Amino acid sequence: MTAAEALGLIATFLYALSSLLLYRQFRGQAAPSRAVLMLPGGLAVATHAVGLYFLLVTDQGLRLGLFPVASCMAAVGAGLVLVSSLYRPFQWIGALVFPFAALIIPASLWIDTGYNAHPLEHGIGLHVLLSILAYAVLVLSACQALLLMVQDRQLKDGHIRGVMRLFPPMQVMESMLFDTIWLGQSLLTLAILFGFMYVDDLFAQHLVHKTVLTLVSWVIFAVLLGGRHLRGWRGRTAVRFTLAGFAVLVVAFFGSQLVLEVILDRA
Numbered sequence: 001m002t003a004a005e006a007l008g009l010i011a012t013f014l015y016a017l018s019s020l021l022l023y024r025q026f027r028g029q030a031a032p033s034r035a036v037l038m039l040p041g042g043l044a045v046a047t048h049a050v051g052l053y054f055l056l057v058t059d060q061g062l063r064l065g066l067f068p069v070a071s072c073m074a075a076v077g078a079g080l081v082l083v084s085s086l087y088r089p090f091q092w093i094g095a096l097v098f099p100f101a102a103l104i105i106p107a108s109l110w111i112d113t114g115y116n117a118h119p120l121e122h123g124i125g126l127h128v129l130l131s132i133l134a135y136a137v138l139v140l141s142a143c144q145a146l147l148l149m150v151q152d153r154q155l156k157d158g159h160i161r162g163v164m165r166l167f168p169p170m171q172v173m174e175s176m177l178f179d180t181i182w183l184g185q186s187l188l189t190l191a192i193l194f195g196f197m198y199v200d201d202l203f204a205q206h207l208v209h210k211t212v213l214t215l216v217s218w219v220i221f222a223v224l225l226g227g228r229h230l231r232g233w234r235g236r237t238a239v240r241f242t243l244a245g246f247a248v249l250v251v252a253f254f255g256s257q258l259v260l261e262v263i264l265d266r267a
Contacts (some may be wrong), residue, residue, distance in 0.1 A: 007051030065115030123198030213252030
């Protein structure tokens, strides 16, 4: 067993344990505590990060295939949940992010999509890093939007049921949503700029479709932020724009990588 596999299995167990503890608190109608996130969750993120180093860094360069990149996003997302929970009630997002991380780690270790590791220039490397950070933050935005959608529907029905009674007020949930969108949009803007600066030929590198879809996603989030500032958009409008922008972003990367690595075998 390699170091990446051993560390990955430990991280998977810790993410699963964190998820179980969170769900047990939900069943007991108690708000998730920071301690549940910080102890096993913090160990999971740390172990995951070290395992990713052994998984991604090879003698031939960086192994940035479909599942390894998804695993990176999960690690960054889980880390952001931990840090954000120190200041805002983001513990709820851990109930969505931690199970995803526990599922994606084994996939990154044992599912080979045929991606060939290769070295990256510093500019391209920075573009990749910013892209991963932007995707991870916008994943949190999508998770927050889903929770906000459930909360909004229950408020419209006039019946707050189950664990939703423990959620922060809707105004706080919306504030947290737009905080993550602003951060994600800023990172995505930088990633796009560095991509245009350092990618020589979008067509030759099969990146044109990914670029176009990423720009479409950027426009959707920009319209949402503009509507929020100018017209006070909130509630269902914010949720719909957030999920639409995130869906396009998912297709931009994961859909493109799936086609290139698995269907066309051009990794």
